[in-house]
Amino acid sequence: MKDIAFKDLIFYEIYPSSFKDSNGDGYGDLNGIISKLDYISEMGFNALWLNPCYESPFRDGGYDISDPFKVAQRFGTNEDLQKLFFQAHRRNIKVFLDLVPGHMSTQNQRFINSGKAYTNPDSDLFIWSNNAWDAWKDSHLIAGCYQRFGCYYVNFFAHQPAINYGFNKINAPAWQKSWKEVTHGRKYLESIMEFWLNLGADGYRVDMADSLVKNDDKKVATIELWKIIRHDLKAKGVKDFDMTSEWSNPKQAFQAGFDSDFVLDHENNCSHYLFRQSKNLSKPLLIKYDDLLYSKFIVDLNRRVRCARKYRKQLSFISGNHDTWRLANFLTGDSLKLAYLFLLTMPGVPYIYYGDEIGMTTDTSMPSIEGGYQRTGSRLPMRFDNSKNAGFSSADTTFLPTNEHDSNVESSARDRGSLLNTIRELIAIRKRESDLRSASFSILAEKFAYRRGKIKVFMNLLDIEQTIELSTEHNCLFHIGEFHLQGVSYVLKPHAGIIIKESNNENQE
Numbered sequence: 001m002k003d004i005a006f007k008d009l010i011f012y013e014i015y016p017s018s019f020k021d022s023n024g025d026g027y028g029d030l031n032g033i034i035s036k037l038d039y040i041s042e043m044g045f046n047a048l049w050l051n052p053c054y055e056s057p058f059r060d061g062g063y064d065i066s067d068p069f070k071v072a073q074r075f076g077t078n079e080d081l082q083k084l085f086f087q088a089h090r091r092n093i094k095v096f097l098d099l100v101p102g103h104m105s106t107q108n109q110r111f112i113n114s115g116k117a118y119t120n121p122d123s124d125l126f127i128w129s130n131n132a133w134d135a136w137k138d139s140h141l142i143a144g145c146y147q148r149f150g151c152y153y154v155n156f157f158a159h160q161p162a163i164n165y166g167f168n169k170i171n172a173p174a175w176q177k178s179w180k181e182v183t184h185g186r187k188y189l190e191s192i193m194e195f196w197l198n199l200g201a202d203g204y205r206v207d208m209a210d211s212l213v214k215n216d217d218k219k220v221a222t223i224e225l226w227k228i229i230r231h232d233l234k235a236k237g238v239k240d241f242d243m244t245s246e247w248s249n250p251k252q253a254f255q256a257g258f259d260s261d262f263v264l265d266h267e268n269n270c271s272h273y274l275f276r277q278s279k280n281l282s283k284p285l286l287i288k289y290d291d292l293l294y295s296k297f298i299v300d301l302n303r304r305v306r307c308a309r310k311y312r313k314q315l316s317f318i319s320g321n322h323d324t325w326r327l328a329n330f331l332t333g334d335s336l337k338l339a340y341l342f343l344l345t346m347p348g349v350p351y352i353y354y355g356d357e358i359g360m361t362t363d364t365s366m367p368s369i370e371g372g373y374q375r376t377g378s379r380l381p382m383r384f385d386n387s388k389n390a391g392f393s394s395a396d397t398t399f400l401p402t403n404e405h406d407s408n409v410e411s412s413a414r415d416r417g418s419l420l421n422t423i424r425e426l427i428a429i430r431k432r433e434s435d436l437r438s439a440s441f442s443i444l445a446e447k448f449a450y451r452r453g454k455i456k457v458f459m460n461l462l463d464i465e466q467t468i469e470l471s472t473e474h475n476c477l478f479h480i481g482e483f484h485l486q487g488v489s490y491v492l493k494p495h496a497g498i499i500i501k502e503s504n505n506e507n508q509e
Helices: 032-034 037-043 078-090 108-113 184-199 220-235 250-255 270-273 291-311 335-343 375-377 409-414 419-432
Strands: 011-014 047-050 065-071 094-099 203-206 242-245 260-263 314-317 349-354 449-452 454-458 466-468 474-480 485-486 489-492 497-502
Touching: 011 291, 011 449, 032 047, 032 078, 037 260, 065 184, 078 094, 094 184, 094 242, 184 220, 250 260, 260 485, 270 335, 291 314, 314 409, 335 375, 335 419, 335 454, 335 474, 335 497, 409 419, 489 497
Parallel strands: 011 047, 011 349, 047 094, 094 203, 203 242, 242 260, 260 314
Antiparallel strands: 449 454, 454 497, 466 489, 474 497, 485 489
């Protein structure tokens, strides 16, 4: 495949159980993904992020891993994953796997070994206290499940025992060890990373990347540990790779050596203000303008962009993911299209969740399945066409039901004004215009507008018309919604957006 710089990647996230079933068992699988690589490539995506495809009891959607070196049977085999790497690379698509460094499943054999006694090779691979009655002292400790006279420490759910990377602050010297002394967890993680990179993976999206060292409030030790991990792998001669962190704190993530950091859907950040704002029943900026919300949005956006520029790293804005309700639950029509205008013209490396390109919605009435809880309805099968199960599977019963109210790829592709075709065109513009893949960025006076080199992007967030004054010759590359020319100026209707490019050599950056 061609050597594609990380900054030039546009990711498509796939939840493997829900994307495409190739064998009729009702679950998506790796061969199903391979069968749709041409579609992914034709959309313009040049990178994939696969949610966990490892062996798992699936009590947390695959984030509870029983064997991190083996593909889960429902998805295929290790050889199928290698085939996916090969076929993706033939199409100049990079493949990132989901790395889960903080924990395993209680069904992981090495964790089971650690619970048997104090004197075996896996005794210290996971965190154990030294007293079976410690659970009342710390909500992270689980008691009474194993014969070992102690409690195991969890990273999130009770069935996700924490891998031992040590502690920064020692509160219980009898069983907590300094992160500088502990090597078992780090070596285990490095072996996992090296294994899949050697088989053809191009990098990782890292789950809960800040969760390694415990009692590390400011993440100082975790930052240093990630530096050590990267150094170790390089010293072993492992090929170069890139990583995106689920950290949502760019300063810490970049100091740790990550190549990009997610801008997650957290309250009080720019993404939430723009796309999903729901606190106190207020509406996101793409639905209704609010001065206070806009000022908060701009402050947080500028802070993150400046941080990325300082460290020469990338932000990763996301349309959503397997943990969030989909954008189409909050935005519709031109407002929804403007969300992708933002995502695909901002500096950084964007991620778009499967099905978001056709406006799939989250079924909020779904019961919890495989530890999905309120997230289950965001993981429904991909809708490709009007055939059985929307082209996802030939099975009579599928892992999750398809949402018959949502659109599909086939019908969306025929509609020139569809969200799918809007996203496809925006991706093409991003790939064609190098300024949109650069670090260049400055906020302009209009609400909301920014410059990317010779390119300017305008989105009218106001609830009234907004006039855009222009002082240089320009070409309109793309637009959403209604606008008209007034002399040399553009007048944008509410929720309209345009991308323009200066047609001379001026650059007022």
